[in-house]
Amino acid sequence: xxxxxxxxxxxxxxxxxxxxxxxxxxxxxxxxxxxxxxxxxxxxxxxxxxxxxxxxxxxxxxxxxxxxxxxxxxxxxxxxxxxxxxxxxxxxxxxxxxxxxxxxxxxxxxxxxxxxxxxxxxxxxxxxxxxxxxxxxxxxxxxxxxxxxxxxxxxxxxxxxxxxxxxxxxxxxxxxxxxxxxxxxxxxxxxxxxxxxxxxxxxxxxxxxxxxxxxxxxxxxxxxxxxxxxxxxxxxxxxxxxxxxxxxxxxxxxxxxxxxxxxxxxxxxxxxxxxxxxxxxxxxxxxxxxxxx
Amino acid sequence: xxxxxxxxxxxxxxxxxxxxxxxxxxxxxxxxxxxxxxxxxxxxxxxxxxxxxxxxxxxxxxxxxxxxxxxxxxxxxxxxxxxxxxxxxxxxxxxxxxxxxxxxxxxxxxxxxxxxxxxxxxxxxxxxxxxxxxxxxxxxxxxxxxxxxxxxxxxxxxxxxxxxxxxxxxxxxxxxxxxxxxxxxxxxxxxxxxxxxxxxxxxxxxxxxxxxxxxxxxxxxxxxxxxxxxxxxxxxxxxxxxxxxxxxxxxxxxxxxxxxxxxxxxxxxxxxxxxxxxxxxxxxxxxxxxxxxxxxxxxxxxxxxxxxxxxxxxxxxxxxxxxxxxxxxxxxxxxxxxxxxxxxxxxxxxxxxxxxxxxxxxxxxxxxxxxxxxxxxxxxxxxxxxxxxxxxxxxxxxxxxxxxxxxxxxxxxxxxxxxxxxxxxxxxxxxxxxxxxxxx
Numbered sequence: 001x002x003x004x005x006x007x008x009x010x011x012x013x014x015x016x017x018x019x020x021x022x023x024x025x026x027x028x029x030x031x032x033x034x035x036x037x038x039x040x041x042x043x044x045x046x047x048x049x050x051x052x053x054x055x056x057x058x059x060x061x062x063x064x065x066x067x068x069x070x071x072x073x074x075x076x077x078x079x080x081x082x083x084x085x086x087x088x089x090x091x092x093x094x095x096x097x098x099x100x101x102x103x104x105x106x107x108x109x110x111x112x113x114x115x116x117x118x119x120x121x122x123x124x125x126x127x128x129x130x131x132x133x134x135x136x137x138x139x140x141x142x143x144x145x146x147x148x149x150x151x152x153x154x155x156x157x158x159x160x161x162x163x164x165x166x167x168x169x170x171x172x173x174x175x176x177x178x179x180x181x182x183x184x185x186x187x188x189x190x191x192x193x194x195x196x197x198x199x200x201x202x203x204x205x206x207x208x209x210x211x212x213x214x215x216x217x218x219x220x221x222x223x224x225x226x227x228x229x230x231x232x233x234x235x236x237x238x239x240x241x242x243x244x245x246x247x248x249x250x251x252x253x254x255x256x257x258x259x260x261x262x263x264x265x266x267x268x269x270x271x272x273x274x275x276x277x278x279x280x281x282x283x284x285x286x287x288x289x290x291x292x293x
Numbered sequence: 294x295x296x297x298x299x300x301x302x303x304x305x306x307x308x309x310x311x312x313x314x315x316x317x318x319x320x321x322x323x324x325x326x327x328x329x330x331x332x333x334x335x336x337x338x339x340x341x342x343x344x345x346x347x348x349x350x351x352x353x354x355x356x357x358x359x360x361x362x363x364x365x366x367x368x369x370x371x372x373x374x375x376x377x378x379x380x381x382x383x384x385x386x387x388x389x390x391x392x393x394x395x396x397x398x399x400x401x402x403x404x405x406x407x408x409x410x411x412x413x414x415x416x417x418x419x420x421x422x423x424x425x426x427x428x429x430x431x432x433x434x435x436x437x438x439x440x441x442x443x444x445x446x447x448x449x450x451x452x453x454x455x456x457x458x459x460x461x462x463x464x465x466x467x468x469x470x471x472x473x474x475x476x477x478x479x480x481x482x483x484x485x486x487x488x489x490x491x492x493x494x495x496x497x498x499x500x501x502x503x504x505x506x507x508x509x510x511x512x513x514x515x516x517x518x519x520x521x522x523x524x525x526x527x528x529x530x531x532x533x534x535x536x537x538x539x540x541x542x543x544x545x546x547x548x549x550x551x552x553x554x555x556x557x558x559x560x561x562x563x564x565x566x567x568x569x570x571x572x573x574x575x576x577x578x579x580x581x582x583x584x585x586x587x588x589x590x591x592x593x594x595x596x597x598x599x600x601x602x603x604x605x606x607x608x609x610x611x612x613x614x615x616x617x618x619x620x621x622x623x624x625x626x627x628x629x630x631x632x633x634x635x636x637x638x639x640x641x642x643x644x645x646x647x648x649x650x651x652x653x654x655x656x657x658x659x660x661x662x663x664x665x666x667x668x669x670x671x672x673x674x675x676x677x678x679x680x681x682x683x684x685x686x687x688x689x690x691x692x693x694x695x696x697x698x699x700x701x702x703x704x705x706x707x708x709x710x711x712x713x714x715x716x717x718x719x720x721x722x723x724x725x726x727x728x729x730x731x732x733x
Contacts, residue, residue, distance in 0.1 A: 087300070138304070
């Protein structure tokens with residue numbers, strides 16, 4: 001068995017490798033952003049003593065007259081319409097509690113769930129008793145945010161066939177601020193795997209199903225063994241996502257795909273080494289810049 | 294903060310590994326993690342580390358009036374606290390179930406087993422007794438809190454010394470620590486808890502579960518025993534059905550483990566006793582290793598600089614004042630002058646020049662420093678003065694080859710052979726000069 005040992009090395013600050021000309025305006029809670037009262041205050045700020053003060057630690061973003069502070073590391077704040085990937089923590093009377101990396105556990109009501117065998121059935125007492133048959137503690141689901149309660153808790157629903165219990169795959173947990181908001185979060189990558197980019201920072205990588213199951217509605221777990229080639233693709237994708245997240249790059253289907261292609265010359269386990277990680281992400285960044293400009 | 298839920302695959306992985314008799318940290322089924330006991334400077338303060346689980350134990354005492362129905366017995370008070378730094382799930386209001394369970398178990402183990410002689414804690418019957426208070430704080434939670442806590446409690450109690458008290462008739466004298474040495478508590482035996490975790494409805498068992506293993510276990514059996522194989526308390530939780538022979542087997546294993554742990558405790562207590570008696574350093578600062586990553590760091594080598602001043606002064610005093618001869622410039626052509634001879638040209642045949650380097654090593658430096666002596670007369674004294682300062686070369690016998698000014702100063706040293714001849718020729722005059730000096 002070959003062993004590799006590394007000595008601790010001081011980490012290079014990201015700004016060095018990026019070579020950014022304009023430094024981001026970073027603030028911590030309590031910092032004054034501006035004393036100019038002409039600005040509208042956005043998220044992450046509050047008005048105090050004629051000054052605009054930051055309430056979270058992050059970078060200041062300004063859009064015309066709106067100033068907001070985008071937090072660097074944050075729990076997931078739910079917005080209506082977001083796709084999330086969560087894990088069931090509790091089975092309660094008429095609902096499930098789902099852990100979605102937010103401040104409060106999210107709620108999935110039994111009435112918001114797709115029941116097999118038809119849509120518009122009234123939920124009966126037997127359904128309530130059979131809740132554990134659908135989703136147990138520890139299961140992973142993909143869902144959409146239906147509503148946000150006043151205390152910030154999020155109510156989910158799985159009222160479409162593309163949502164539901166997730167079968168075999170790999171979960172990667174990153175910061176919610178790194179997932180780019182896009183039109184669709186379910187991607188079938190050409191490299192042979194599919195990925196669900198949850199807005200809450202949970203990313204699910206799974207083998208592309210050959211045929212779409214229409215009737216099951218996502219509750220029958222597909223437990224067929226996954227082939228080795230598929231598993232390799234999935235592990236490589238997972239390592240790529242981890243390296244992108246470490247280098248604080250935005251995650252969306254194009255960036256993940258470019259990163260995957262940049263990592264092909266390396267072995268899967270080498271991708272996690274710091275030097276190779278930097279190299280791959282640098283290449284990805286370049287390709288993305290070329291593509292834009 | 295709520296605990297992050299364990300994923301299904303991690304759970305399955307742990308259970309499968311246990312079925313194959315494998316543990317995450319490589320231990321065997323009946324192996325304990327490393328136990329490390331360190332003592333503080335005060336008597337009765339100790340930290341016990343069971344793997345990464347750390348418990349701090351502190352014993353204190355106070356004179357109080359006894360309980361009404363137990364007028365001749367001292368009071369024991371045990372308290373275990375789960376500090377918020379132990380695990381993210383421990384919050385000021387959140388941990389009640391676990392806390393109550395652990396405290397009850399600890400009390401049963403230590404109080405009901407009568408390991409401490411409470412009668413000896415009585416000072417004046419019905420009026421003054423000692424109240425011994427054992428405070429345990431969990432500093433880090435990595436599984437098996439109860440074992441670590443029970444070890445910490447008993448070690449702290451054995452280590453503790455209470456102030457000496459003497460009763461003469463009606464007069465009670467409480468001696469301070471300076472007046473009389475403090476007295477240890479009288480402890481009959483050392484009860485230690487051993488935990489067994491059960492998996493798959495009692496099919497598999499593990500001793501000393503770590504935090505991950507605790508999360509997936511079905512039930513827990515705790516047996517508190519002392520080294521004389523007396524069971525002090527036994528508790529089964531988690532609702533698993535245990536068979537009689539399973540419990541007996543566990544008690545046998547517990548017996549073996551308790552003997553080992555008791556030995557360890559005795560050794561630690563003896564060591565600490567010895568260190569204190571010999572006047573060595575004791576306390577947490579000594580016993581806790583500095584956990585530092587020292588890669589890319591050179592260890593500072595201590596250099597003794599106490600006699601540097603003296604050495605420097607010696608050298609300065611013995612050295613002769615530097616010669617004040619300034620070499621006169623030699624005018625070759627109008628506009629070209631030469632001062633001194635310069636360094637030996639070392640280009641050319643490398644092998645030869647290497648050989649010559651040995652000869653010339655010291656001499657070159659001497660030449661550079663003092664320049665070429667134009668005046669032979671002055672050269673004599675200079676040679677003499679050159680021997681005394683030992684600054685440049687170690688050996689006094691090193692030949693200092695001084696090139697004669699009447700020899701060709703524009704010597705081109707590429708012809709090193711000829712240069713060697715020149716040197717051979719010039720050696721004679723040098724030696725002549727030395728003899729002259731000796732005569733002087």
